[in-house]
Each structure stands twice: as C-alpha cells, then as structure tokens.
Amino acid sequence: MKWTLAHRASMMNPSVLREILKVTDRPGIISFAGGLPSPLTFPIDAFAEATARVLRDDGKAALQYAASEGFGPLREQVTALLPWKVDPAQVLITTGSQQGLDLAAKVLIDAGSRVLVENPTYLGALQAFAPMEPDVVGVDSDGCGVMVDDLRRKALGADGQVNARFLYVLPNFQNPTGRTMDEARRAALIDFAAGRLPLIEDNPYGDLWFDEPPAAPLCARYPEGVLYLGSFSKILAPGLRLGFLVAPPALYPKLLQAKQAADLHTPGLNQRIASEVLKNDFLLGHIPTIRALYRRQRDVMLEALTREMAGLDVHWTTPVGGMFIWATLPEGMDGAQLLLKAVDAGVAFVPGAPFFADGSAKNTMRLSFVTASEADIRTGIAALAMVLRTALRSQPERTAA
Amino acid sequence: MKWTLAHRASMMNPSVLREILKVTDRPGIISFAGGLPSPLTFPIDAFAEATARVLRDDGKAALQYAASEGFGPLREQVTALLPWKVDPAQVLITTGSQQGLDLAAKVLIDAGSRVLVENPTYLGALQAFAPMEPDVVGVDSDGCGVMVDDLRRKALGADGQVNARFLYVLPNFQNPTGRTMDEARRAALIDFAAGRLPLIEDNPYGDLWFDEPPAAPLCARYPEGVLYLGSFSKILAPGLRLGFLVAPPALYPKLLQAKQAADLHTPGLNQRIASEVLKNDFLLGHIPTIRALYRRQRDVMLEALTREMAGLDVHWTTPVGGMFIWATLPEGMDGAQLLLKAVDAGVAFVPGAPFFADGSAKNTMRLSFVTASEADIRTGIAALAMVLRTALRSQPERTAA
Numbered sequence: 001m002k003w004t005l006a007h008r009a010s011m012m013n014p015s016v017l018r019e020i021l022k023v024t025d026r027p028g029i030i031s032f033a034g035g036l037p038s039p040l041t042f043p044i045d046a047f048a049e050a051t052a053r054v055l056r057d058d059g060k061a062a063l064q065y066a067a068s069e070g071f072g073p074l075r076e077q078v079t080a081l082l083p084w085k086v087d088p089a090q091v092l093i094t095t096g097s098q099q100g101l102d103l104a105a106k107v108l109i110d111a112g113s114r115v116l117v118e119n120p121t122y123l124g125a126l127q128a129f130a131p132m133e134p135d136v137v138g139v140d141s142d143g144c145g146v147m148v149d150d151l152r153r154k155a156l157g158a159d160g161q162v163n164a165r166f167l168y169v170l171p172n173f174q175n176p177t178g179r180t181m182d183e184a185r186r187a188a189l190i191d192f193a194a195g196r197l198p199l200i201e202d203n204p205y206g207d208l209w210f211d212e213p214p215a216a217p218l219c220a221r222y223p224e225g226v227l228y229l230g231s232f233s234k235i236l237a238p239g240l241r242l243g244f245l246v247a248p249p250a251l252y253p254k255l256l257q258a259k260q261a262a263d264l265h266t267p268g269l270n271q272r273i274a275s276e277v278l279k280n281d282f283l284l285g286h287i288p289t290i291r292a293l294y295r296r297q298r299d300v301m302l303e304a305l306t307r308e309m310a311g312l313d314v315h316w317t318t319p320v321g322g323m324f325i326w327a328t329l330p331e332g333m334d335g336a337q338l339l340l341k342a343v344d345a346g347v348a349f350v351p352g353a354p355f356f357a358d359g360s361a362k363n364t365m366r367l368s369f370v371t372a373s374e375a376d377i378r379t380g381i382a383a384l385a386m387v388l389r390t391a392l393r394s395q396p397e398r399t400a401a
Numbered sequence: 402m403k404w405t406l407a408h409r410a411s412m413m414n415p416s417v418l419r420e421i422l423k424v425t426d427r428p429g430i431i432s433f434a435g436g437l438p439s440p441l442t443f444p445i446d447a448f449a450e451a452t453a454r455v456l457r458d459d460g461k462a463a464l465q466y467a468a469s470e471g472f473g474p475l476r477e478q479v480t481a482l483l484p485w486k487v488d489p490a491q492v493l494i495t496t497g498s499q500q501g502l503d504l505a506a507k508v509l510i511d512a513g514s515r516v517l518v519e520n521p522t523y524l525g526a527l528q529a530f531a532p533m534e535p536d537v538v539g540v541d542s543d544g545c546g547v548m549v550d551d552l553r554r555k556a557l558g559a560d561g562q563v564n565a566r567f568l569y570v571l572p573n574f575q576n577p578t579g580r581t582m583d584e585a586r587r588a589a590l591i592d593f594a595a596g597r598l599p600l601i602e603d604n605p606y607g608d609l610w611f612d613e614p615p616a617a618p619l620c621a622r623y624p625e626g627v628l629y630l631g632s633f634s635k636i637l638a639p640g641l642r643l644g645f646l647v648a649p650p651a652l653y654p655k656l657l658q659a660k661q662a663a664d665l666h667t668p669g670l671n672q673r674i675a676s677e678v679l680k681n682d683f684l685l686g687h688i689p690t691i692r693a694l695y696r697r698q699r700d701v702m703l704e705a706l707t708r709e710m711a712g713l714d715v716h717w718t719t720p721v722g723g724m725f726i727w728a729t730l731p732e733g734m735d736g737a738q739l740l741l742k743a744v745d746a747g748v749a750f751v752p753g754a755p756f757f758a759d760g761s762a763k764n765t766m767r768l769s770f771v772t773a774s775e776a777d778i779r780t781g782i783a784a785l786a787m788v789l790r791t792a793l794r795s796q797p798e799r800t801a802a
Contacts, residue, residue, distance in 0.1 A: 001625040003599050003651050004566055006511045006533065012658040018469075039461035047464070047670075048456040055449040060440035063448070063638035068419075095496050095642075095664040102663045106532055110407045127662040131507050132407065165405055198404055224402040237464035239669040241496075250404050257413040261528040262503045262663065263496040267671055268640040269448075 008111075011130045016354040017123050023343055030380035032301075032367040033348040035175065037323070039371075041290045042237040043277065050276035054269065062269045068260045069093070070244070071271035077278050078230070078244050083213075084220035090246050092255055095266045097204055097231040097243030101128035103258045104200055104227055107251065108165050109134045116154055116167040118146050120355030120364075122175045122202065125168055137164070138357035143317070145171060145181025148188045155197055166198040166227075172214045173205040173322025176355045176366040180320055183215040190221045197225070204231040204243075207287050209321035210295040224248045227255075232274055234323075235287055240270045294323065294370050300377045301325060301369040308385035312392065316367075323370045326352070329363040330392065336362065338391060345387045347380040409512075412531045417755040418524050424744055431781035433702075433768040434749040436576065438724070440772075442691045443638040444678065451677035455670065463670045469661045470494070471645070472672035478679050479631070479645050484614075485621035491647050493656055496667045498605055498632040498644030502529035504659045505601055505628055508652065509566050510535045517555055517568040519547050521756030521765075523576045523603065526569055538565070539758035544718070546572060546582025549589045556598055567599040567628075573615045574606040574723025577756045577767040581721055584616040591622045598626070605632040605644075608688050610722035611696040625649045628656075633675055635724075636688055641671045695724065695771050701778045702726060702770040709786035713793065717768075724771045727753070730764040731793065737763065742788045748781040 021033060054062050069075065070093025078093075079086040094100045101124065109115060109132035117125065119138030129136060140150040146169055157163035169189075171181040181189070193199055201218045219226040228246040236242070247255050259265075298319060305316055305325070316327040329335060335351030342348060352364025372380060422434060455463050470476065471494025479494075480487040495501045502525065510516060510533035518526065520539030530537060541551040547570055558564035570590075572582040582590070594600055602619045620627040629647040637643070648656050660666075699720060706717055706728070717728040730736060736752030743749060753765025773781060 001596055001599070001649070001651070003509070003649075005655060006507065006509055006514070008511075009508050009655045009659075012508075012655055012662065014654070014658060015661050018661070036466050039465055042461060042464045044456055044460035044464065047460070048453060051452045051456070052449060055445055055452070059445035059448070060443060061640075063443045063445065063640035064440055065437050065634075065639045095668075098662075099664045106407065107410050107413075108404070108407055110409075113407070124662075124665070127658075131659065131662060195402055198402070233466075238466045239462075239464035241664060241666070241668040248402070248404075250402070253415070254406060254410045254413055257415060257528075258410075258532065260416055260419070261413065261499075261525075261532060263500045263642060264525070265642070267496075267642040267668060270668055270671065 008131045008133055011133055015123065015127060017350060020339070020350060023339070023348070026343070029343065029346055029348055030372055030376045030383070031348040032369070032372060032380060033350045034368055034371055035323070036371055037234050037238060038293060041293065043286060046277045046282065047237070047273060050273045054272040054276055058272060062272045064268065066265045066268040068256055068265045070266060071268060071275060074271045074275040077275060081283070082246070083216060086246055090249065090252055092245050092247065092252065092259060093266045093271055094243040094245055094259070095263055096233065096238070096241040097202065097229045098124055098128060099262065100229040100243055100245040101125050103245070103255050103262065105129045105132045106258045107254045114164040116151065116164045117357055118169055118174070119357060120176055120352060120361065121168065121357065122170055123354055125202065126357065134165070136357045139167065141177070141179070143179055145179065145185040146189065148185070148192050151189070152192060162196045164197065166200050167193070168200045168202065169218070170202045171218060172203055173208060173319055173324070175205070176324055176350070176352065177326035178317045178319030178322055178324040179326070180214050186215050186218060186221070190218060193225060194222055195225070199226045200229065201226050202229045204234055205322040207235050208291060208294060208323070210291060210298070211320060214321065219246060224250070227251060235283060235290065236274060236277065240274060242266065242270055242274050297369045297374065297377065298325070300374045301367065301381060304378050304381035308382050309388070312385065312388055314388065323368050325367045325369060327365050327367060329365065329388070331363060333363045333391065335365045338365070338387065341387045341391060342384055345383045347383040347387070349384070409532045409534055412534055416524065416528060418751060421740070421751060424740070424749075427744070430744065430747055430749055431773055431777045431784070432749040433770070433773060433781060434751045435769055435772055436724070437772055438635050438639060439694060442694065444687060447678045447683065448638070448674060451674045455673045455677055459673060463673045465669065467666050467669040469657055469666045471667060472669060472676060475672045475676040478676060482684070483647070484617060487647055491650070491653055493646050493648065493653065493660060494667045494672055495644040495646055495660070496664055497634065497639070497642040498603065498630045499525055499529065500663065501630040501644055501646040502526050504646070504656050504663065506530045506533045507659045508655045515565040517552065517565045518758055519570055519575065520758060521577055521753060521762065522569065522758065523571055524755055526603065527758065535566070537758045540568070542578070542580070544580055546580065546586040547590065549586070549593050552590070553593060563597045565598065567601050568594070569601045569603065570619070571603045572619060573604055574609060574720055574725070576606070577725055577751070577753065578727035579718045579720030579723055579725040580727070581615050587616050587619060587622070591619060594626060595623055596626070600627045601630065602627050603630045605635055606723040608636050609692060609695060609724070611692060611699070612721060615722065620647060625651070628652060636684060636691065637675060637678065641675060643667065643671055643675050698770045698775065698778065699726070701775045702768065702782060705779050705782035709783050713786065713789055715789065724769050726768045726770060728766050728768060730766065730789070732764060734792065735763045736766045739766075739788065739792060742792060743785055746784045746788045748784040748788070750785070
C-alpha cells in the first residue's frame with residue numbers, strides 16, 4: 001500500500017533538537033540542553049484549587065465545545081498583562097504559542113515566499129514555517145538584536161520594494177542566544193519596517209527580566225504591522241499548552257478561520273484554570289519568584305563559566321532575562337561533535353548550528369541555566385570545560401577546519 | 402500597512418455552521434442545531450477527583466513540556482479501547498480529532514489533489530482540508546453508506562488507476578446524516594480500496610450505539626491503508642480537546658513531525674486527567690449511560706416527527722446510534738430559508754447544504770436529538786412542523802423551484 005505524500009511533507013523533518021534531547025536524556029546526566037522552564041516555578045497548588053473551583057462552579061461549560069477565539073475573560077486578562085492598549089477582540093487564545101506560528105505560516109506563507117528570521121532563531125519557528133515551503137533567509141544579529149543594515153539588504157528587492165512576507169523576531173532574551181534587542185535597535189527596526197514590512201514578534205520570555213523590564217514591544221509601536229505571540233508556558237506552566245496572539249484587524253479573521261480548522265478551540269478547561277489562577281493579581285507575586293530563581297542560576301552559571309573556561313577562547317552572552325546563555329567555541333570546533341564527548345562526561349547542551357536557517361556557526365552552543373541545580377551547574381560547567389580542554393589538545397589542527 | 406496573504410487564505414472561510422449557530426443562539430430557543438454532546442453526560446466528579454490526584458502525585462510532569470506522541474499510558478489505554486489489535490507506537494494523541502484532520506491535510510494534500518468525501522460529509526473535515534487547496538469530490542451515499550459504484554467512477558482516472566489521495570469516510574452514525582455503513586458495504590469498500598486507495602476513517606461516535614455495536618472498523622480490515630481518527634469528545638467531554646489517530650508506519654513519522662510543528666504536544670495535564678479517569682474500566686459503566694440517554698431522546702424525536710410531520714412529505718433517517726437525524730424536506734424547499742422562519746418560531750436546526758462538497762441538496766436538515774430535553778424535543782418538532790406547513794401553503798409553486 002503506497003501513500004502519496006504532499007510535497008510539503010518532504011520539508012518536514014524530525015526535530016533535530018528532540019533527537020538531541022533523546023541522546024541527553026540519560027539518568028544522571030547534568031543537562032543544560034532542555035528548553036524547559038524549571039518545574040519548581042509551577043504553581044501546582046494554585047492550579048489544584050483553581051481546577052476544583054472551575055469544575056464545581058462551571059464544569060459543564062468548561063467541558064463543552066467553545067468559541068474558537070478563546071474564553072472571553074481570559075482574553076481580557078491577556079490585554080491587562082500587556083504593556084500597551086490592546087482590544088480583547090484582537091486576542092486569539094492558541095494551543096501554546098507554537099500554534100500561533102503554525103497559524104501564521106498557513107495564513108502568510110506561499111511556497112517560495114521569502115521569510116526573514118534572525119540568525120540564529122527559534123528552531124520551532126523554522127519547523128512551523130517549513131511545511132508551507134518558504135524561502136527562509138537569516139538576517140545577521142549582534143548583541144543588540146537583528147541588524148538593520150543586513151535586514152535592508154535581505155528584505156528589499158532590486159526595485160527597492162519589500163520582497164519578504166515578514167520578519168520573525170524574538171526581541172527579549174532570545175532563544176537561543178539570550179540576547180535582547182535594545183531601544184535604539186527597536187527604533188531603527190520600526191523605522192525601517194513601518195508601512196512596508198510585517199513583523200511577527202514572539203515574546204515567550206518577556207516577563208522573565210532580571211533587573212529591569214525590556215524596552216517596549218515592537219507591537220506597541222507598530223500595531224497594524226505586527227503579529228504578536230505570547231505564552232503562559234514560562235510564567236505559569238507549559239503543560240497547559242496556553243498561548244495567545246494579538247493580531248491586527250487585517251489579519252485576525254483569517255487566523256481565526258485557520259484556528260477553527262486546526263483544533264476548533266483551545267481546551268476550555270485549561271483556559272478557565274488559567275483565568276482563575278490569574279485572578280487577584282496572582283502573577284504580581286508569582287513572576288518575581290521565577291525571576292529571582294532564574295537570576296540566581298544565571299549568576300551561578302556565569303561565575304562557573306568565568307572560572308572554568310579561562311584560557312579556552314570561549315565567549316558567551318550575559319543575558320539580562322530568560323533562560324539561555326549562548327556560548328561561542330574556538331573557531332573550527334563543532335558543537336555537535338563536542339556534545340557526544342560531553343554526554344560521555346555526564347553533561348549535555350544543545351549545539352548551535354540547528355538554530356541557523358543555513359546551519360552555519362557550528363562552533364556555538366546553547367546552555368539553559370534554569371533546570372539544573374546550582375551545584376549541578378558548577379559540576380556540569382567544570383565537566384564541560386574539561387571535555388573542551390581535552391578536545392582542544394587533541395585537535396591542534398582545528399584552526400584550519 | 403498591507404499584509405500579503407498566502408493564496409490558501411482565500412480558501413479559508415468562516416464556518417457556515419458557526420455563523421448559523423450565532424443566529425440560533427438566542428435565549429429561549431429550542432435548538433436541534435448544535436453538534437454538541439449533552440453536558441449531562443460529562444463525568445464532572447470523576448474529572449475533579451482525577452485532576453486532584455494528577456496534580457498531587459504527578460504535578461510537575463503533568464505541567465511540563467512533554468512528548469509529541471502523547472502520554473504513554475494513555476496511548477496504551479487507547480489501544481485497549483479499540484476493537485482490533487493496535488501497537489501503541491502507532492497511536493498519536495491529538496488536540497481533538499479535528500487536529501487529526503489538520504495533520505492529515507498537511508501530510509497528504511497538495512494544491513489540486515483530488516480528495517474524496519461522502520456526500521454529505523462532516524463540515525469540519527472540509528474546513529481542515531480547504532487550506533491545503535484540494536479538489537474535493539463528493540461521492541454519493543445511501544442508507545448503507547458510501548456507494549462503491551460512484552466511488553469507482555470518481556476514484557479512478559481514464560487509465561484505471563486511482564487518482565485520488567484518499568477517501569474520507571465516517572462509517573458510524575455519520576455527521577450529518579446519522580447513517581451507518583453496513584457490513585456488506587464495508588466489505589465492498591475494502592474490496593475496492595485495498596492496495597490502491599487510502600482511507601481516512603473518522604469515528605467520533607462509534608461507541609454511541611443503541612442496540613448493537615456497528616460492524617468492525619475499516620482500519621481493522623485494512624490497517625496499512627487506513628488512517629483512523631478517534632475522539633474522547635463524545636465519551637468523556639469535548640472541552641478537554643483530546644483525540645487520537647492510529648496511523649500505519651508509512652505515515653506515522655510525518656504526522657508526528659506535523660504535530661510537533663503544530664503545537665508541540667497535546668496538553669499533558671488533560672492527557673493525564675483522561676488517563677486517570679479511564680482507569681478501572683470507567684467507560685464500561687459510563688458509556689452505557691450516554692447510550693441510554695441518547696437512545697431515549699432519539700425515540701422521542703422519532704415519535705414526534707412521525708406525529709407532527711404526517712402528510713408533509715418529509716422523510717428522515719432512523720439512526721441506530723450517535724447524535725443526529727437527517728431530514729429531507731419536500732423537493733424545492735430551501736432549509737436555509739426555512740431556518741429563518743423556524744428561529745422566529747423558537748426552534749433551530751442546521752440546513753443540510755453546507756455538508757455537501759458542492760452545496761447541493763438544499764432541501765435537507767440536520768437535527769440533533771441529544772441536547773434538548775424530551776419536552777423541548779416534542780415542543781420543538783411541533784413548532785417546526787407548523788413552520789413547514791405554513792411555508793408549504795404559501796409556496797404552491799415550490800415544486801417548480
């Protein structure tokens with residue numbers, strides 16, 4: 001029996017990341033590889049109380065089919081969490097913010113459409129876009145975010161008109177680099193994009209700042225040209241699969257129709273649990289506890305890196321929020337090869353190449369500082385430095401690679 | 402600011418059904434229009450107990466990111482519910498069975514691919530397929546299911562080879578007709594399809610039989626050529642958004658990759674709640690209560706139709722399970738126009754035309770017998786007959802329409 005697959009199926013591939021995580025998912029290993037929030041931050045008791053209340057007071061509605069737009073009170077609560085004025089009618093509750101990427105891909109990408117992403121960028125976005133067969137082009141980024149000069153080169157055709165469908169950008173504590181786009185860069189980006197280049201702004205980590213909130217979202221500056229994606233995965237818990245999008249009126253109806261076709265609606269029970277938990281300014285007390293934990297863990301990892309990597313020609317970012325540090329290995333080293341040795345030594349990370357649209361920059365790696373304990377961070381970074389030292393010693397010809 | 406939409410976005414349209422349901426969603430109206438299960442059947446207490454247990458014993462895992470394939474114990478429980486031998490490795494938990502349709506569309510449909518459906522068929526399937534821009538062809542059906550002679554005409558090209566990607570079929574208590582494919586028709590369909598035509602078998606209602614279980618699923622007869630879709634929406638509750646698919650090994654990996662890209666995974670909390678509720682043969686006691694309720698309500702509606710529609714040249718199906726009766730009005734009547742008058746008279750149904758791939762058969766309607774009370778069914782059918790009688794009297798020329 002032969003199934004004839006759609007052409008787009010050839011664009012779909014197993015998540016490199018998930019394949020890597022299988023390698024690293026051994027008992028006893030110290031893993032900096034996951035993109036998972038710390039389960040210590042999950043407000044389990046609040047969920048238990050909220051669920052009991054929802055099922056007792058509103059069980060039939062919570063368990064019935066519901067509106068594709070999402071649960072009304074939760075859509076209003078979303079607008080209250082956002083730092084600019086949003087009409088609840090522009091909010092669509094999604095089954096995780098990953099679904100926002102899937103819906104955007106369906107509505108905005110034709111086969112061959114040029115789609116711009118930061119270089120490097122979130123792997124799940126590349127996966128969500130791939131089935132719609134775009135021509136993905138990476139735009140260079142530095143410590144302040146996506147570089148507008150390179151964006152201009154890649155977004156404009158020979159006629160000076162925009163020839164890309166959108167730029168996908170993660171301005172706050174980016175996955176994978178942990179970098180944040182600064183105010184000047186945001187202003188320059190909007191200056192370039194306004195009126196001609198749509199943006200998809202993905203902001204799952206924005207609330208996880210350590211010292212001060214990041215600059216205002218791109219959507220607050222350019223609401224008619226930005227599709228904004230948000231998530232409850234990092235401030236409540238990912239297992240609910242609750243995200244949302246804020247879309248301009250020009251886009252909302254088509255995203256809604258795509259949502260209806262995709263899964264009818266996001267589970268009503270989950271939406272009501274979140275809505276109940278969010279009452280009484282719950283997040284005002286809860287999010288600071290996440291920030292404090294992650295900040296402490298970041299500090300421990302930065303200290304360990306400084307101590308252990310001395311003299312090894314390794315460089316890393318100093319994230320001011322979020323979950324990730326991005327490290328650059330000596331030129332010519334391959335993060336994927338190093339990972340195999342690291343796993344043997346009991347420590348894991350994610351090699352950086354898969355985060356690049358073109359698979360370049362093999363000498364990079366992503367380190368999550370949020371799930372390992374402080375002691376394990378110290379032990380793990382020391383082990384990683386040892387592996388790296390051995391690899392450097394055994395590869396004197398590496399600079400020629 | 403102009404957003405350039407993908408071509409497929411023009412294929413997406415607001416759900417006709419949802420637009421209709423807005424009209425019918427007035428206080429005090431007796432509605433036979435919804436496709437909703439009766440909330441009386443939702444095991445709310447069991448959900449409350451299960452959720453408390455899951456969050457207490459396994460909260461961190463339930464709230465963390467999880468495997469795209471689904472929660473292992475639930476995948477095994479699914480195989481135990483199915484009346485043929487299924488390897489849990491072939492089960493993928495989906496965010497409602499609607500997502501199974503979305504994933505299938507992505508993996509199997511190219512623009513212009515011929516896709517066969519029953520005439521009429523489930524509207525949500527047409528919506529899920531539409532964004533991938535298939536050429537949807539309806540295959541005639543009668544009281545025993547899809548007609549194999551017509552299928553042969555529509556599935557084979559001039560060269561005698563299959564030129565369709567698949568046939569989508571709902572063999573049990575079909576939505577919208579309530580019809581069930583009998584044993585002989587199933588055998589004939591498999592005889593035709595085996596080795597050359599893939600099938601998507603959608604079975605959300607299969608457990609809701611009244612007198613005896615339906616004939617064996619198509620997938621049990623032709624596992625390598627059938628993608629099977631199942632749902633917990635009608636036997637537990639739709640608000641969890643829990644469905645599943647059983648896919649042959651040739652198809653499973655691509656569906657899994659599409660699932661990862663679509664929403665990473667179905668909410669782990671919901672999967673664990675269902676898994677917990679399913680323990681100790683819960684459904685063995687629970688499903689018979691749903692069957693008894695729906696059967697009683699079907700009887701009340703059939704009696705009311707017989708009594709009220711006498712002499713009006715209206716015909717209807719006698720479903721042996723599920724949620725729907727399908728009625729055929731006198732030739733030339735338009736169900737959509739009748740609906741407007743019916744709503745004024747305080748009763749609602751769904752006109753049949755949207756369920757046909759070509760919008761034909763306007764003189765049909767779908768009546769759900771599961772959500773209105775017995776008294777309301779009697780009152781509503783009487784009101785509907787009155788509206789119909791008036792319409793017939795005022796349109797003596799209708800047979801010429």
